[in-house]
Amino acid sequence: MNKNFLISSPPMGWNSYDYYDTTVNEDNIKANADYMAANLKEYGWEYIVVDIEWYSYDAGTQRDKHQYIPFWRVEMDEYSRLLPCPERFPSSANGQGFKPLADYVHSLGLKFGIHIMRGIPRIAAHNHTKILGTDKTANEIASPYSICSWNPDMYGVIPEDEGSQEYYNSIMNLYAEWGVDFIKCDDICRMDAASSKKEIEMLHKAIQQCGRPMVLSLSPGPARIEEAWHYEKYADMWRITDDFWDDWRLVLNMFERCELWQNHVDKGGYPDCDMLPVGMLGKGFADEHMTHLTRDEQITMMTLWCVFRSPLMIGGELTLLDEWTEKLLTNSEVLSLLTFSHNARQLVRDSVHCVWYSEHKVGDCKYLTVFNLADEERVIKVSPTIVNKETFVGLKFKELWTKETFTCENEELSVKIPAHGAKLYKY
Known part of the structure; x- marks a missing residue:
């Protein structure tokens, strides 16, 4: 499977992060999927993506101190693979994982995606748990020096060590069994860790061998322009900015970033301007609010994203969209630029x-x-x-x-x- 033929236009969908942060649950996902199917699907919106820490217990309960509670309980199988927290995703119980939820999303004619972090769970390394397909254990492939600066859940793997590719293969094979269509891998795009570049290749290889086409999205940015060829070869989309929020100054800055990346937008490979912070945002951050962008600023954002041909991921809660915002997101002639335009500059x-x-x-x-x-x-x-x-x-x-x-x-x-x-x- 050549990834350049997996997607012929920028993916369009909804991601749970901007509204729910770490707290999203199964009912939330189903409600947003229902709304997309009923109101947005006909305009090309199709991905429903569960963002960060779907495996964590008590996520969001210590928000005054931690966005990600350090060294807390997570759901994991015997092979060091994280599973959905059954308290938040009840259909995942008894080893079902995300398959029942993915099946539900697919039944609506939509596609299902999940967020993952680069590497292997720290708790797996500490407990020396097994890795499917090898005699190596998690501690033998984990690098204690390869850590994320903002999330405490994972160690990077040592790419050269036996067992590292087998670990990535094992999680992608699990996701294929679940019916996952989209993988957003975090702590990897801007290559903060020495192993990040190689781990992108390993993710790509793992997807290639799993037997199910999956979009590979890399976060966070800014991506490195000098590594453009590497992103284009091994990923389908890559973030060209850090987290993008509802601030005009960030919209303004995106003009510079789009100019930098305009020659690297092509079939099967899309520089990603990040999520669209429209509608209601911030509930999981204890800051629920209507987007701070004015209507004209939102039009500017949507226009630039579509002309540039960035992937489009809605950040706001779909079930709370007002009429104006829904019209902003369903202008067929504007959205057609994603599929039918080229040579933007x-x-x-x-x-x-x-x-x-x-x-x-x-x-x-x-x-x-x-x-x-x-x-x-x-x-x-x-x-x-x-x-x-x-x-x-x-x-x-x-x-x-x-x-x-x-x-x-x-x-x-x-x-x-x-x-x-x-x-x-x-x-």
């Missing part, structure tokens, strides 16, 4: 405005995107020379958010855009 950017260009894969249609980065409404003029034209006179434009259509009567395109807003034109 930034043409100009300064402190107050930015212009991106892309092309439809079929026919002569082009896209011109104008962003107002300033803190006040502005009229932005775009010269036709920026897209190698002598004039815009007579060209028909359609703005894909408002559906406004017009024929340009001037050589330049003159656009009034609200503060932090965007216009996406097809012409």
Whole structure:
């Protein structure tokens, strides 16, 4: 299986982290899956992803002190493989794992994903538990010096040691039995640990041998641009930023990151701008709130993500989406850029405005995107020379958010855009 043929467009889905943090449970997952199937699936949304610490007992109960409770009880089998906590995911009891929940998600016509951490559980290394497919035990392949700086659950493995690849093979084989379609591996993308680069290869190899196609997503960022070839060869998507939240300054910074990565967006490999912090966020962080991004800022975010062709993962609680946010997420003409556009590139950017260009894969249609980065409404003029034209006179434009259509009567395109807003034109 060549991973470049696994996905032909950026994945679209929902991830539990932005709303639930570590506290998501089976009922939450089913409720969001039900909502996606009923309201979003027809627009291309299909992945339901259970994020971090689904194996942990009492997750979130010490939030005033710890996001991830150190050295706490986790659910694990005899072969050092983490299992869903049955108190939070009751259908996983009696060795069922995530298969019943994955089956439920699949019954809705959707796909199921999980978050994992790089490496092997520390508790497995401390207890010298077995590894399926080898006589080696967890302590023999775990590196006590390869640890995550922000999560206490795992040790990295020693790639050269016998048993390390067998461990990764064993967890992917288990996930294949469960019916997992999407793996988000954390503490690996920015290669903080010396073994991270090799462990990406090991994950890829483990997926290749398991017999089930799975998208491999790498976190957290920022990814290393000098390692672009490595990400493209061994992963399907990789984060180009650290955790992205509902802060205009982070949206603004993403223009720089997209410019850096614009030449590395291709079939089967997608630089990832991270989740869309829209709707209700933060319940698991003891900070439940409606996104702090204004409506215009959300339009700018969605526009950049779609023009750049980033994967789209909704962070807000789906069952609490308001009508405006649902419309933001279900604009078919905007979302079509993920599948039917290519050759996206930034043409100009300064402190107050930015212009991106892309092309439809079929026919002569082009896209011109104008962003107002300033803190006040502005009229932005775009010269036709920026897209190698002598004039815009007579060209028909359609703005894909408002559906406004017009024929340009001037050589330049003159656009009034609200503060932090965007216009996406097809012409």
